[in-house]
Every structure is written in C-alpha cells, then in structure tokens.
Amino acid sequence: MAVTTILAAVDKNIIGNTAILGILQDTNISKNQFSLVGSLFFIGYLVFEWPMAILIQRFPVGKLLAVTVLGWGILAMCTAAVHNMAGLSVVRFLMGGLEAIVYPTNSILTVMWWTRSEQPVRTAIWFNTISTAFTGIVSYAIGLTNTGVARWRLLFLVIGGFTVIWACLLWVFLPDSPVSSSQLSDREKWVAIQRVKDNNTGVEDVKFKWYQVRELLVDPKTWLLVIFAAAQNVPNGGISSFSGLIVSGFGFNTLQSILINLPTGVIGTTFQILLSIPSAKFKGYRCFIIACANLVPLVCAVLLWQLPRDNRHGLLASYLCFWTYFTPYVLSTSLPMANTSGHTKKVAMNALWFIAYSLGNILGPQAFRAKDAPNYTAGFTGLLVCVVVAIAAISMYGVLCRQENSKRDRETRHTEVDHQVETSEAFNDLTDKEKPSFRYVY
Template identity: 50%
Template sequence: MAPEKAIQPAGDDDVRRAPSPQPHGEIEDLKEKQHQLDAAAEFVRVHQDEYGEITPEEERRVLRKIDMRLMPIMLVTITLAAVDKIVISNAALYGMQTDTGLVGQLYSWSGSIFYFGYLKLPVGKLLGTSCIIWSAIVTLMAATHNPPGIMVLRFLMGALEAPLFPACSIITVMWYKRSEQPIRTAIWFSGLSSLVTGIVSYGIGHTNTAVAPWRLLFIVLGGFTFLWSIFITIMLPDSPIKNKFLNEREKYVAIMRIKNNMTGTESKEFKFYQVREALTDWKTWPLVIFALCINIPNGGLVTFAAQIVSGLGYSKLNTTLLGMPTGVVMTLGAWSLAYPASRIKNIRCILAAGSCLIPLTCCILMMKLPRSNQQGLLASYYCFYFYWAPYVTVTSLPFANTSGHTKKTTINALMFIAYCVANIIAPQFFIAKEAPSYGTGYHAILGFISAGICMLGVYAVGIRFENIKREKFEAEQRAAGVDVDAEREAEALLDKTDREKLYFRYLY
C-alpha cells in the first residue's frame, strides 16, 4: 500500500519518492493504526470537525495567554537557577574560601563539579520538585565548613537543576512557531542573574550580623528559590494539551498554531531508532561542538567573575556592583540577535558567527591591554559577555530543525552535555597562580570561540545543500502530479523525524 512507504524511517541523505495522493482521512486512519500520531495529532484528529477554522485574532489572543503564562515562569526560574549557581563567586569574595579552606585549584573544582551533577540529565518535566530540593541544597551551602562539603552540595545542586534547560527547551518547541522561538528563547535565557546577585550581595555586604555574609547569601537566596518552586509546581503547564489555563478550543488553536513547524509536540513512546538517527545525523554534531566551544567563556568568566573584577583593583563591595552590567550585556546581546533571527529567514548562523567576533576581540584585549588600563580592561570584560548572544541564537536551531519527540529529546540532551562539559573544563584553564591575568584561560577561550565559528560555517553550508536537494525532490513530485501540499499536511504533526518527513525544510 502506497502510504506504507512514506512512513518508514529514512536512511542518511535519503530522499525517496513520495506516495500517491490519498484521501486525508485514509492517511490519518492508517497512521493512527501504526501509532504514528503524537499526543497533539491525536487531539486534532478528535476535535478538527468540531472546531473548524481559526481566525488570526483568535490565534493572537491564545499566543498572548501562552506568553503571559510561560515566559515569566521560565525567565524567573532560569534566572534563579543561574543566581544560585554563580553566587559562589561573590561568596568567595566575602570570605568563603578562607573559612572553608577552598584555596588554589580547589576553587576551580568547586565551579566544575556543579556540571558533573548536571550530567545526571533526568528525563521528563519534574521542574517543581527539582526546584524545591535544589533550594534546600542552596540553603545548606551556608552550613559548609570544608571543601568536601562544598563539592558534594555543588554536585547535588547540578543534579537537581539538570531538568531545567531541557524542560524549557521542550516547552519552547511545544508551544511556539519556529519564527517565534528565537525571541522566546532569548527572553527565558536572559542573563539577568548578575543583576540579582549584585543587588543581593551588595545589600548583604552592608549587614552586621553574627552570621558570615557569605553564609547569609546562601540562606537568603535558598529561601527565595524555595518559595518560587512552590509557585511553579502549581502554575507551570505540562503541554498544550495538559493545562488548565486554556479551554478546549484554545488548546486546539495552540496546537494548530505550531502545526507547520512539522516538529510535533509530545509522544509518550520512546523510539530507539530516533536516538540512533540523532547520533548518526551529521547535522547534530556541528551544533554540539559549537555549544561546547561557546560555553568555555561561560564556565571561566562566571566562576571567576568576582576575582577578575577585584583583580583590577576594586574593593569587595564595588566588585559586587561592577559585576551587574555583565547581565545587561548578555540580555541585550541575546535580544538584539533574536529579533532579526525571527524576521529574516536563514540568517541565524551568520548572526551567531558575526557576533562571536565581539568576545573574540575582547579576549585579545584582556590579554594585551596593560594592567594599568583599568577602565579599558573593565570595558573589555563587560563586552566579553556578548558570547551569550550567539549561544542563545544557535540554541533555537535544534528546536526548529528537529522532528520526532525522541530525536528532539536526544539532541537536546547532547547539546546540554556539551554545555556541561564546557563548564566542567573551563574553570581548569583559570589557574590560581596566574591570577588576575589568567593567561591560559584567555588563550583557551580564544581557541574555542574560533573553532565554534568554523562549526557554524560547516552547519550553514551543509543545511543549504540539504534544502536544495529537498527542493529538487519536491519539484519532481509536483511535476509528477503529486499533491505535495496534502502530503505535507498529512505528516505535519506525526511523531516522525525530519528525515522521514519528505517535505521538511531546515533553517540556518
């Protein structure tokens, strides 16, 4: 039977002849029997006759409701997680290293070990529960007295925060169109943590209590994170189908909005062949390598932020305030790339590669400017944080270019592992005896960012050739009388991979 051919897994670079057109109902019935429908496709199949056409105003109204519910929750949660992670830098400034014996490369390992915990990578969205437990771990940091205690708690924090990034990534894919994903990713991936850390640290630095300021930092931030975790446990929806803030009609609209993504939404069935495809798909690895390369600055600069700034000759209290503009640079940088990325097709790799030149230049300045040029070094340090913009921009590419729930989850995990590995190894390049210039660290960053730019070039060129091949195939099918639009409509919400969806187009 003709449709059987269209739904078999495709091999590498395999473009096959599409099936002959068939009635839409027959195609859907066949695919339902073969368990091809994901949860969203099943919901549409049940309700499509009941709900009919969707107006543009109705779609905009549902999008506003989705934004109002999801964006604040993801933004605050990501920010708090980053605050809890990076506050160790200011805690070190307030005497944690002296009180606990966390000296030399032991401090570097306290930065790295967090990401060993991140590699736990639990599957599923247990965000609220994880948040509750990690807030308790943050609070317990105040009770540590030696390096082993800090290492254990930092490892556990990483393990408990592990669901955060994968969850927010999957949420973005499930709820938003491909054109909307860059802006939404930039919103929830904003670098506001340094603003929160700076304000809280500066305030605590003025306290005069029996509790050491660095211990008070962990108590205050852990308590606030705990309160927020209760809120998100109640308010964060599971999916466009499983939520309480949209009615049934609005759920239908939410699903139909993202139908043309052709990436599906959610499937409870684990499909091993999709894991295999993710691992053997050439498109996976340039992005994974880029994620590793661009996060070397993240692992180094974030862990040693206070040490770098104080090394320029600033006092402890001033250092806490001078760290705040880094979050502004990260956020504005990501937002500045998100808008053109969402409006202009196939510009994301060019934007990301071009913006990598900014941290590349700053890296050279941090190495070459004389230590007496305090203002020049501080300005270079601030602009260095523009590295976040290309990372956020590229993060939206696997969202847009991957179909099949298991394949999406696998690639998401690989990107996250790359992020973790980068943050594990980066602090080791910042050698204590080289402070405050950290020459080895900056040389490492220079090399990794350069390699990342090369990976973006490989990805963009490869994707362009992939699309040309698919466009040629589609033209042949149309010339042969195949109803391509009907075929594309039939496969849009199926839990099949982008390779298997013959009319899928990639972005770059």
C-alpha cells in the same frame, strides 16, 4: 520560564561572588580547589543529563520541573551549612544534577507553545543573563550587613529561599502542554496546537524509539552543534565562576567588584534580544548572525589577553563587553529543537546539547589557574581559541542545513516558501529524515 532560568543561573553563578565574601577562608580551600568546585557543578549537570532526559520522556514536564526546582532551592540553602571542601563539593555536584532539567524542559516548552519564527525572541527572553544583576544586587546588600552569620552563608540562604517559593508557584501555574493547560478553553487549546503545526517536529510520545537515536548519532550536523555548544560554553564556565576574582584582579575592592558585575547581565540580555529580532525576521541568516555575534567576545578576549595590566579602564571595558559571549549560545538554543523531529530524537538531541554545555562549563574554570592570578592571561587565551572554534562549527552547520534544504526542494519540486505540511505528518512521531516536507532552520 524566564524567572526559572534566572534563579537557576543565580544559584549556579552565586559561587563567583562568594569567593570575595569569604567562602575560601571559611572553608579552607585554595583557588585551585575553588576551580574544581566550579567544575563540579557542571560535572553533576553532565552525569544527570541523560537520566533527566529519560524523566522528561516519562513524566509531565511542568510538574517535573517544579519538583527539581524545589530540590535545588533546598540544596542552595544547605550550602550555607558547609564547612569544608568535601561538603561544598557534594552540594554543588547535586545542585548541578538537579539543574540539568531546566534548559531541556524550557526548550521543549518553547517548541510546544511557539512557532519557529517566534522561538528566537522567546528564547532570548527566557534564556537571559539578568541573573548577574540580580545576584549583584543581593550580594551587595548582603555585603553591607553585619550579622552573626557569614555573608556568603547568608547569600545562599536568601537565594535558596527565593527558589523554594518559586518552585511552589511553578507547581500551581505551569502547564505541562497546551492540551493540559487548565487556563485555556477547548477552543484556545485547539488554536495553540494548530499554531505550531508547521513546526513539523511531532508530538510527545512516551515510547522510546532507538532507531531515532541511531539516526541522530550518524548525522554530522549533530556533532557540529555539540562542538559549538561545548566551545561556546567554556567562557561561561570560566567567567561565571571567577567573575569576582577577575574584577578584583583589576585592582578593585570587594564591594566595587560586586557592583561592577551588576551591568553584565543587562549588557548580555540587551545584546541577545536585539540580535534575536533579525535572527527571527531574516530567514536563512540565523547561523550567520550567530557567527557574527561572536566577533564581539572575540575582540574582547584579545584585549583582555594583551592589554597592559595597569590599563584598568581598558580591561574593565573589555570585560564588560565580553559578557555578550552568551548571546550566540542563546540564539542557537532553538536550533536543536527546531531542526529535530521525533520525540525520542528530540529528547536525545537535547541531552547531547546540554552534555556539551556541561563539558564546556567544566573546562572553563580549569582555564583559570591559581598560578596565573591575578592576570589570568592563559585563561583569556583559552577563551579566545574556544570562540574561534565556535564560529567555525556554527558556520559549517549552517552550510549543511542549507545544502539539505536545497536537496529536498529539488527532490520534492517545492520551494521552501510553498511547501505544505500535512497535519498527519506534522503530528506523527516521525523524524525529520522521514518527513519530505521538513525544512531545517539555519
């Protein structure tokens, strides 16, 4: 799951480095058109999110994931053959559509295999930002080459080739569920299922139940999560697409800009793993920790907006620390699944969650306009506003979850610690609203 996420992010974010490796000149596109290319990936993600949710409902998740990974690996290699805006737009749109399956399937697999207390750390590991370091190393190595192939084209060929090989490995080794795993004995399968019984989120059911969708749509907690996911990902769309241009705007050359972006993934992943530990350990503080984690990118956005442009070291330090922005989103990724029961409801929640993710990433590149280069002060102002909105949304979500748990405790006369989950209830395809013993994570 971690390697799949890394390759998905690499194939997605590699466009940022190609901007300083000659793709703008070779395809004759402007910086404003490049912003559109950055958004088109996530428009494809948005358009395909619901169809992918239906496919997840109908087909084994492991095999489905392997096929789509193969598809976007081939498309990444095809990107090396484009010569104009039209070709680049089509390929990026289709790549976004195929990658729409990655995070929903990983989220579902996380709930299948790990308990609620284990999910934050596991999610922080597979939902990492190491991809920027991997992309940077490969980009730098290719930047030193002198072949007959344009460097940005060679970059797509290499990364796409890695992805195709990984898809074949997924087909062979990734199980669709604990029950179908060929690597587990019958006893181990039974243990794996019993371990996650207290998650109380139901089991897979291929029958689509519309009442579960309606229940989801009228719940205010749903829309607070949607607002949070959209706002939190505006920085992701902007920074990932314009990373190379932003750093070069500080006064660094092409290879220096690539090298400077190398530690960003390490910084982000280290921060999210460190915060995932207290998030898992301290019950009832996850939303609070997520809100506090956003204070770092909040301060960095202010500095990137206000610092004088000749203060290269201050701008660079703020830029590098801003890459902790993805930590709050990673810590929150387990919330939609942990707090949703009923298979149809989980699939629908996953779709909404990643539609919001797509919307944020679509809007992000549009905040960085050509007329604002190289300072992009308007872009950093927009990122600041989005971080504030994300803090407000996740805080209110935590309050509503706490209130609902308290109400259920009073009604059932059980405490959160003592309430028992019956096996029949845990594995029935019932929603969280239909289960008196269900308690929300916040």
